[in-house]
Amino acid sequence: MARPRRPTLQFDALYRESRADLFAYVVSVVGDRATAEDVVAISFERAYSKRRAFNPSRGTPRQWLFGIARNAALDELRKRSRRATPVADAGMHVADGAHAHDAAGDERADAIRAAIGGLHPRDRELIALKFFAGLSNEEIAGTLGITEGNARVRMHRALTALREACA
Numbered sequence: 136m137a138r139p140r141r142p143t144l145q146f147d148a149l150y151r152e153s154r155a156d157l158f159a160y161v162v163s164v165v166g167d168r169a170t171a172e173d174v175v176a177i178s179f180e181r182a183y184s185k186r187r188a189f190n191p192s193r194g195t196p197r198q199w200l201f202g203i204a205r206n207a208a209l210d211e212l213r214k215r216s217r218r219a220t221p222v223a224d225a226g227m228h229v230a231d232g233a234h235a236h237d238a239a240g241d242e243r244a245d246a247i248r249a250a251i252g253g254l255h256p257r258d259r260e261l262i263a264l265k266f267f268a269g270l271s272n273e274e275i276a277g278t279l280g281i282t283e284g285n286a287r288v289r290m291h292r293a294l295t296a297l298r299e300a301c302a
Contacts, residue, residue: 144186149196150179157204160268164208166261170175174211198277201270224291250300258293265290 157178162171182203189199251262262280264270276286 144189144196146183146186149182153197153200154179156270157200159277160201160270161208161262163263163267164205165211166204170211174207174270175204178207181207194277195274197270198274201264201278202267202280206207209262246301250297253300254293256298257289258296261290261293262297 154175158175161174161178162168165171165174178200182200185203189196193199194202197255251259254262260279261275264275265272270278272286272290273283275290278285279286281289
């Protein structure tokens, strides 16, 4: 008797839909673009090789992929025996391109980057997942292995800390 088949993970679509968000998130964790490129490549390689093990009852493909990337990024940080560079130093652009040559916009962006860099690492990770990777609270919860309610509470606290740091 054959085992029931799990739904097939549409890996090509997952790659196309997630690569930019995944890269932005990994850059915010590891702190430099070259390392992030390596970690993202490793993440997709691991996901591809384990695609048959994906279980939709445990979350969305995006949650699963971001969990793999998170673990790969943390592995890289442990391997290098260094702390993650704060998002503020990771080359993330908080201001949009319209403010690139605006001194006031540059100052605001610098202030926001400094405030993010001063947050607790757990709060920085939440901010990165939400705003750099574009994940929903449900996806953040699945990625971090917490409940959606807990993700909302942690996000609220992280944003409150960020507002206070920017004040």
